[in-house]
Amino acid sequence: MNLILLSPDDLTGDNRACISDPRRLGHLHNVHRSTPGDLLTVGIQGGAMGKARLTELTAERAYFTLETMDEPPPAPLPVHLVLALPRPRMLARTLEHVTALGVKDITLLHTKRVEKSYWQSPELRTEKIHQHLVLGLEQARDTQLPNVTLSKGFRPFLEEQLPSLLKQYRGLLAHPGMPHACPRDVKYPTLLLVGPEGGFIAWEVEQLLAAGCEGMHLGPRILRVETAVTALLSRLF
Amino acid sequence: MNLILLSPDDLTGDNRACISDPRRLGHLHNVHRSTPGDLLTVGIQGGAMGKARLTELTAERAYFTLETMDEPPPAPLPVHLVLALPRPRMLARTLEHVTALGVKDITLLHTKRVEKSYWQSPELRTEKIHQHLVLGLEQARDTQLPNVTLSKGFRPFLEEQLPSLLKQYRGLLAHPGMPHACPRDVKYPTLLLVGPEGGFIAWEVEQLLAAGCEGMHLGPRILRVETAVTALLSRLF
Known part of the structure; x- marks a missing residue:
């Protein structure tokens, strides 16, 4: 703290x-x-x-x-993170990591390889999510709570939310085997999409690319979601 | 796995x-x-x-x-990580993260703000450390085990080990408040020094800088050691 x-x-x-x-x-x-x-x-x-x-x-x-209350909180990262819902313990740690790193918009997304039972986890209760966000802010010395949105269907996200998000953000899809490496030190507002353990399925990748996201990879190593998200954010910004 | x-x-x-x-x-x-x-x-x-x-x-x-055994393991990161010994649970996770990211040389260092009791933790037994390294390799698909060295005195490290390390590596000291930001995409062999929760003390920073390390920071946010190490490695390489 x-x-x-x-x-x-x-x-x-x-x-x-x-x-x-x-x-x-x-x-x-x-x-x-x-x-x-x-x-x-x-x-x-x-x-x-x-x-x-x-x-x-x-x-x-x-x-x-x-006494003196005149210091602004640190600048947020210009990113909206769309994260396939990780298993509950990984979710808890990942929320703390990304909040500490300065992410302010988080969408937790259902994809084919997300176990449906994860959506019933007590870790998804509003007060539990809030607790992890607060821990991240207390760690990093920040006061701005992130917004967390639950998106329980991939297709509704793809059809109803993604098009308007891609008007405000450049969409970057992190996925192994994509031709380009994760860019560095980007200055533009970024929609960063990260799949579950096991990755997005081929159909999901096709749909996201067709919608206007750009694919990129983090190298040949397969990382745990919490490691990958921190590595991506740190390399991008 | x-x-x-x-x-x-x-x-x-x-x-x-x-x-x-x-x-x-x-x-x-x-x-x-x-x-x-x-x-x-x-x-x-x-x-x-x-x-x-x-x-x-x-x-x-x-x-x-x-059957076909002809694929080389992924390239290692050109880094020797010198990490102030974290508390045991953080150590376990950090060893897995950095092994998955491709670190091959790790020195766990005593500093003023490392609790002495951490050196007695069962997590430091050779077989426990080995276990976390193996988990990191299994995660990332790698076969090359990192070398882990325990350096239980700051001054012996400073006087006996650091000078020869700095002949092979450029020393980068991650510490809040240093004038330069962490460099990106470096190609040279790097000795990366990361302090404990609470940081290196001022005397330690002075000694490391006097020995030839360059100070750098990761921004105004205070990160947990495991987040900071992943963020540093991802930004550097």
């Missing part, structure tokens, strides 16, 4: 804040080993970052006074 | 192999759902990759006949 991310509920008005959830309190007590008077790095969800003075810390609550 | 990595013990001569460990057998039975006659991707540890025919599969053993 490199930043205490204050939600609207934590703000008590008059430049004061109070947190009472066990996770953050435990972190203040056991990791930061904070004591009243400490100046801590905080951010307001969706807003600025800065320093807050810890005024009181008990087992149940931590009270803060906001 | 995208490749069955055959160790010398698995080879029974005459282009045949036999595996009997529960992990790989379980994978053949339950994930690949293999049956005799299947042609599977295999690699010989330290050697070539190719196809092998599964000739017999029981609960205790799988027998193969090697």
Whole structure:
């Protein structure tokens, strides 16, 4: 927790804040080993970052006074990530990684090789997803929550969402065996599509290319989804 | 397991192999759902990759006949990674990530902010490290095991190992706040130094820079070690 991310509920008005959830309190007590008077790095969800003075810390609550709150959050990556839904534990870690890296738009997509049972996972509950996003923001010192959209059908995504996305973004389809290598240091808004373990099936690749996406690969090595997504984002931006 | 990595013990001569460990057998039975006659991707540890025919599969053993074994493993990354020892679970995942990405030389280093207890972790036992390296190779389809060296003192590393390493490699120290951004697409042999959670201390940074390393950063976001290492390798190579 490199930043205490204050939600609207934590703000008590008059430049004061109070947190009472066990996770953050435990972190203040056991990791930061904070004591009243400490100046801590905080951010307001969706807003600025800065320093807050810890005024009181008990087992149940931590009270803060906001001091200088004039630092903007780091710039987001110009990307909309479309990710075939990974298995639940991989999803959790991948959401944290990509949020820490600065992704602000995430679509979780059903494809042929996504196990249908994954869509029933408790990891997809709104509050669980929110938790992983918050962990990513706290890690990276950011305040802007990503938007996460669930797209449970490949064809509806292809027909109803992709065409308008490709008007705003250049579509890059990461897939082994494509003729071009992943570009580096791109400056344009990018729609990055990443398949599941086992990849997109040939028909899905054809459809995505026909819709206007450009194929690219990351080399001969087969990477786990979480490794591949981090590697792609880091090479692209 | 995208490749069955055959160790010398698995080879029974005459282009045949036999595996009997529960992990790989379980994978053949339950994930690949293999049956005799299947042609599977295999690699010989330290050697070539190719196809092998599964000739017999029981609960205790799988027998193969090697067929075309003429594919070289993918090229390694031209890097020696010097990583401050991460906490045990992070170490396990990071070893798998970097092995899958093609790192062949890894030094795990003690620094001021590495908890001393980490050096007592069972994850550092030779056979545990070997296990994570094998998982990385099986994931990426590679046969060349990385060398892992434990460097339990910062000063001995600095004085006895670093000078000769810097004769073979360009040293790049990843550290927040350095003036230059991480370079992209480098072609030269690189010694990449990555600090622990919380970073190198100022004295360590000074010493590494004085020894001839160049500082560089990955941007304003604070990343977990496993995310940072993947992002650095992907951007550099």
